[in-house]
Each structure stands twice: as structure tokens, then as C-alpha cells.
Amino acid sequence: MYRPYHPPADPLVVRDLTQQQNDLRQRVQLMPLPAAPRLIAGCDSSFPTPDTILSVFVVLTFPELQLVEKIYHHDAVTLPYVPGFLAFREAPNLLRVYKKLQHKPDVIMVDGHGIAHPRRMGIATQLGVLLDVPTFGVAKQKLTGNYEEPALEKGSIKPLTDKNGELIGEVLRSKDKIKPLFVSPGHRCDQATAMQLTLACLRGYKLPEPTRLADYWAEQFKKEIR
DNA sequence: GCGACAG
């Protein structure tokens, strides 16, 4: 399989962004949700052109998972993608979309990692802190950590740990014989809740409904703005 | 010095 090559990032920029993450890190809270959610949101960003970012939010009822709102916003890209700093590239536009929501969700499922990050500040965590809303991350690829391959049957789970053996997430086989997902808490959420909600949002596809629908509408809106 | 590297 091909491995992406990441152009070297400006050291000065990286130092600044790292400092910003460390500051935001002090505001992270890991805890169960105050109550079962009634509305759960999913969000996703795509890039119609190299310098344009299109972000989408979908809101679903829980546990029925009926779509109640779908909205988007597109703007100019400000930063390139740098592993470990995804939030600085995508969160700003996601914040703009969130403000447009008529129905504010009780929790947000983000496409990316929560605390399963080198500094425990993945995009799900960073977005959660900036909004001060419960969030958790569901990623399709690993960023950091170690784990054993989950059994091939849907529902199998294995812990994702950092080099010190600390639990930073869980690896879930969301569908038989398909590459597993990485689930981790973002902010105002905990591992058990993140996994519980992810499982409750599976409907026969690899991706749980919030992110799957956010992905789908991102594709639709992309055509709309052409 | 050699890998690893969300979207």
C-alpha cells in the first residue's frame, strides 16, 4: 500500500500550533454525558478545490437516527494538512457551520480522532473544547497508539493504547471482515459512552449513521456549489 | 538513524 508523503511543515508554525493545543488541553473534560442524547450530530469536511473547504453538519434524532437537519458552509482554506494539526485546518469552518444549526445537538460524532492523538488533542477534542459541547471521534485510520487486530466479526473491540500502556481509544470492527474504526472520546464524553453511541449508530454499513450521512451530504452539496 | 503520519 502507498504511504502518503507529508511535505515538511514550517517549524515556527508547528511550534505555535503545538502551544495552542497545549493551552486548549487544559480545558478538556472526560466524563459521561449528563443524560442520554436526543439529538446526535455528524460532521465532515471536503475540498471541492485545493483552496476551498466545504464543511457539513447533519443532525439526527437518537436513538431513531432520523435526519432532522443538514447544513453546510464553504470558505477559503487557510492551512495545509499537517499530521497532528488537522483541527487548525478544518475546525474553523466547522464552527461556522455549527452556528447556523437550528437544532443544537446533545453530542457530536466527529470524523477523526478525539484523545487518540499525540498530545490528546485530536480534532474531535479540539472542536469539543471550542464549542464546549460533548464530542467523540470516529476515525478510519490510526494516527497514534498500538492495538491488536480485532476479530473479524462485527462488534469485536480491542483497546488502543499509547506507549505507556494508557488507554486512548478502542478499535472497533463495525462490519464483518472490513477495516476497523478507531473510537475515542473528544470532550465532555468518556470512552464507554463514545463506544456505546457508535454501536447504537451502526446500521449495516462500515460507518455509523452520523458520519456516513455527513459524508453523503458533503458530496451532494459539493455538486450544488459548482 | 529509521519508521509513522487522522483528513
Next chain:
DNA sequence: ATCTTGTCGC
């Protein structure tokens, strides 16, 4: 993320 055809397997 994005560019892209056909193809193998359940």
C-alpha cells in the same frame, strides 16, 4: 482529503 477502472469476493 483528492485524482481514478476495473475487479475480486461475499
